[in-house]
Amino acid sequence: MIIIGEKINATLDAVKTIILNRDTKSLLDLTQKQTAAGADYIDVNIGTGVGSQADEIRSIKWAIESIQGHVATPLCIDSADPKVIAAGLETLNGKPSMINSAKAEKHSLEAVVPLAAQHDSLLIALAMDEDGIANTVDGRLPSCEKICNACQKYGIPFENLYIDPLVMPISTDINSGLVTLETIFAIKKSFPGAKTVTGLSNVSYGLPQRRRLNIAFLHMCIFAGLDAAIVDPLDQELTAAIKTAEVLAGKDRYCRRYMRAYRT
């Protein structure tokens, strides 16, 4: 399971301050902590919501220039704006990267998927289109198909594609968790080679004891075949849950990672 560290996200007040103040030291610290905790990719979201597109482009360039050279862990450029993604990829200048994300909407796919092809980047794409997020598996699969078609059109191998089946709160629709799980199963079956990624924690929105729900849901997603998760790598209970679920689901040859975690 690939862990994408979620902590550099400008929607969090502390991170927003770091970005607005161009606080290189704190940004680097936040990166290094996640790397040390075992993150495979570091998500970088600089969308503070207060500036223009030009401001965001300056911010992503600053963030990437601040981090690269100090940390070997590849970055995941997180923006809804293809121009910001493009600026980030150019700054990375060919280093391994991930894009977060495209939607299954026509204009999003046409703007973002070619970027992934051009920069040989891994691509996260969300199972939602012009009609929004469907609340059934059958409703989400056409979006997944649009994504896969776009990848084929622009020459991106399915191995580089991470489809986010999307997670909605069970507090508002009791079937939400099940729809995500079954969508993961369906993606694996319908688009062999394509991978899956998700953020998980939305599932517990509006309920008490969210951590318990998130961890139980993570276990189930891993059983369903989830390949990557956007999570806090510093949350040891969560990273332990990943190792526990993976060893039980037969994804950890000779229990290596599970036992190594126990030793250290």
Add this chain to the structure above:
Amino acid sequence: MNTSELLEKIAFNVIQGRVEAEDDGFDPGLEGRPAVTELVTEALNQNIDPKKILMESLTESMETVGEKFEKKEYLIPDMLASAECVGVAMDLLAPHLIKAGVESKGKFVIATVKGDLHDIGKNIVAIMLKGAGYQVIDLGTDVSVDRITTTVKEKQASFLGLSALLTTTMRVMGEVVQKLKEEGIRDRVKVLVGGAPTSIEFARKIGADAYCKDAFQALEIMKK
């Protein structure tokens, strides 16, 4: 890579339990580096003496694995990973060993006795013996007394290893020894017994030649 480097690398990867390059090992960060399959193939391409690979890379490293297991540094999956490495390496080496005229140290029939389906320990012993140069005939689990003694007779095996994990099935071992006597071949084969409920006293009582606490003790005893 020169010969000694290559042999050392094979040994290292057996201890790490890495069959193929993509595998991770006991220690972190080894993914992607050549492992036992690639290295043994490379060694054979370089015409390194297969017997040397067997003795210096496989047998010795499994002894290290045994020590680590004794010290509880290694757990069951670690040992199985290393055992798989030896099994894979032996499959690669076997035709070359035969070509080089290396004789096996003898035929070793091994089985879990009738009524018992436990095979983890038995399988480890089988692979370890293979790695040590014996020709192993593994009859599997739940094997009848007749089938065991017939195989020993037909294959003219020098050694017989019997395994049982249940107090209710261990008595079958005694029946096997008895049957060997009746068939008049008891003197031609050394009988080793093992498994959780067995002991030195038990081995003595049923007239076996040796009791092995685990796979590594089995190898020690075989050396003698």
